[in-house]
Amino acid sequence: MNVLFLAGFLDKIKLNRKLVMFHNYECIDHPNNFSRDNDPEDHIRFRPLPYPILSGIDVEYARPFKRGSKTTCMVFFVKSMLKYWKVILLCALGFVILFLLIFIAIYMVFILPKHPEGPTISTGFPNFQFTTRLATTRSSILFTTKNQPETTTKISATTLTTITTIAPDNSPNPPENFNIICTNGFQLVNGKCWKFISQYQSKNNSDLECQKYSGSGLATIQTAQDNLELQKFLKNQNVERVWIGLECLGNEDEKCEWDNQQGPLEEYSNFEPGFPTWFIGNCTFLDSATGKWFSADCFVDEMAYVCELPTTIEDTCEYNYADHCYLRNDAWITFQAALDTCHQQCSEMVSVHSELENRFIQSMYLDVTDQYMLWLGGLAAQQDYILWTDNSLNDYQNAENECLKYNGATLLDIRTDTINTALQSYLQNEKVSGPVWIGLYCTQTGSLGKCQWSFNRGNTVKVKQFADKNPNVTIGNCVYFDVSSKQWYSEKCTEKMAFLCEVPMTAEDSCVHNYNHNCYFPITSTPRTFAQSHLACQTKYCSDLVSIHSELENRYVASLFNHSGDTIIGGMAPTMNTVIWSDRSPAFYNNLKKMGGGNCLHMNVGKNDSTNGQWFSTGCSESYSYVCKRPTGIKCGTGYDDPS
Structure with a gap:
């Protein structure tokens, strides 16, 4: 019978005259009457086996047994097990624990679903929940939201929200059979969605009640046709007057503003002569019989009201607002993981473009009782300076304002x-x-x-x-x-x-630093923060903070500085692989080498080593030199400095 034992046991083993194997040796009996050193006791001799079983210590002789020993190999094995049972038990437990660890690792890697994670960079961002916004579908649109995963989350009106969005379908000739609809039981009237609420409320409470319906606000009246249609809408409601979303801070139309930052009262007004009258009240109601507008107290007077939503395109998504589907995602993950998840859903993290859209996002979470935070798809250098990850403006009506930056274009x-x-x-x-x-x-x-x-x-x-x-x-x-x-x-x-x-045609540009159809202006005389630099480029130098889109352009910008130090460039980065430019140009190039204590990007300049031209992120409130950039051929006119 062959049995394996540790070499350390050899001097404690008692064998009878049976064939036994120790390590790589076969034990055999010596011939009878064999003795060494006149020892009357027999010895057992070991000879190497012709093949290795276990590597071990070469042993030629074992300790002798007493003559007449009756101990067999099996008995020895049992006795050894009883003697060393603690060691054997610990080894067995070790194997069990190792097996469990391997099983858990396989389960975590291959069985549990994983959220996509970005690189393991410390950005200072905690884990928050988030939501996604997608374009609603027309009959010919390539992307549909009906198969997108939807989860449920909540938020209070004071917490930060997070969502993702896709740009709307701008097909030039949409099919005529796509359906423009109203949601939440609202009625389509003259291109608007209205809902009559008969319960009498103060004006402020009426607005709060409207918000519960997908973030809607009180009705607005922009044209005489709107006013007439609202009268017709109220004809069968048995109501004399209703709140509308207009407040006045004086006795002139110029002092009146539509609610939720929808602009001043400009093109159309239907106040009864003698109104608005601020000492009666700042709020406004419509008389359903005449269609005239009157002033009332916002807190004391109570009446019925009409809520208003924008129209949208029919889709199967749960949260359908203004031609977009919003998808809630309750996973508590990092900013980068949320951004990656949104991209996998063919969308972007949400950018908020109006007070009404912000109200709608809040209304998605009215069932939340606890206050918590959700990711928005934006980075803020300071309180009033936000860059959206989808490179969008605050709203499209700023397009004319954007053109004005280019010499009043x-x-x-x-x-x-x-x-x-x-x-x-x-x-x-x-x-x-x-x-x-x-x-x-x-x-x-x-x-x-x-x-x-x-x-x-x-x-x-x-x-x-x-x-x-x-x-x-x-x-x-x-x-x-x-x-x-x-x-x-x-x-x-x-x-x-x-x-x-x-803009009107102009002559060839005379700027000093002219490279690849752009003028560059390094500003070293007055260090500024990121937001101050951005404002100075726009208002003082008829330009924007520099955006960099190739290695050659990066080398050129770095060459503009003779001194060694850091300079601000026009980018912000939530993570190593995500750059957002302040001029809203696409981020095709990334030379970010290190994440620091903030999200604003700086460049190493004036260095004589490989770090020259490398980017790193740091706090947005620190002041440095900076670089402005504008296209060639733009004549800025009066009021601008010439940094050249």
Whole structure:
């Protein structure tokens, strides 16, 4: 019988005259009458086996047994087990624990679902829940939200929200069978969604009640047609007066503002003569019989009210608002993991573009009793400075304001066929294929005479480039040019798309640092913080903080400085692999080497080693030199400094 034992046991083993194996040796009996050193006791001799069983200590002889020993190998094995049972038990427990650890590792890696994680970089971001926003579907749209995972979460009106979004479908000729709808039981009236609430409330409480319905606000009246349609809507409601969402801080129309930052009372007013009257009250109600508006006390007077939502496109998603689907995600994960998850859902983390949209997001979480935080898709250098990860503006109506940065430029004015043809050629050369805003605003369906170029540039529309059944103000009042069809279409002014600005022609640029069609201005005389640098570039130097889009451009910017140190560039980074530029240009290039104590990007300059030109993130409140950048050929006019 063959048995394996440890070499350390050899001097304690008692064997009889049976064949036994120790380590790599076979034990055999010596011949009878064999003795060594006149020892009357027999000895056992070991000879090496012809093949190795276990590596061990070479032993030629074992300790002798007393003559007549009756101990067998089996008995010895049992006795050894009893003697060393603690060691054997510990070894067995070790094997069991090792097996359990291997099983748990396999379970965690291959069985449990995982959230996508970004690189393991310490960014100072905690784990929060988040939500996703997607474009609603038209019948021809490529992406649908009905198969997207949806989870449930909650938030109070005072907490930070987090969501993801996809840009709306801007197909130039959407199919006619897509359905414009209202949600939450609202009724479609004259391109608006209204809901009558008969319960009498103060104006402020009425607004709070409206918010429970997808973040809606009190009704707004922008035109005489709106006013007439609201009267008709109230005709069968047996009500004399209703709150509308207008507050006045004086006795003139110019002192009146629509609720939720929807702008001042400008184009249309229907106050009864003698109103508004601030000493009666700052709030406004509509008389259902006459359609006239009157002042009332916001806190004391109580009456019925009408809530208003924007229209949207029919979709199967649970949270459908203003042509977007919002998908709640309750996973408590990092900012980068949330961003990756949204990208996997063909979406972006949410950017908030109006007070009403913010109210809607809050309304998604009305069932939450505890207050907690959710991720938003933005980075803030300071309280009033936010960069969105989807590179969007605060709302599309800022497009004209963006054009103003370029020497008072405006959205494009297309008055002749020659300009229209030149525009088509320009966009083709620039490889632009989607819709592009132009500076035209229409107030009546089918009438070119009711279309006006922005900034009071007249209503001369000689180019008949409108598509069939356009302009159509039921779709929207603003106009965009579709590159593929070469026609104009109506659209909501709040939609987001590319746009063209126009400025008068100017001479060749005289800036000192002219590189690849851009002028660069290194500012070293007055160190500023990130937000201050961004503002100075725009207001003082007719430019923006520099964005960098290639290794060659990065080398060029670094070469602008002779001194060794750091300089601010126009980017922010939540993680190593995510850069957002303040000029909202796409981030094709990333030279970020180190995450520091903040999210604002700086560049090493003036170094004589490999770190020259490398980026790192640091706090946004620290002051450094900075670099401004603008396209060549822009004449800034008066009021700007020449940093060259």
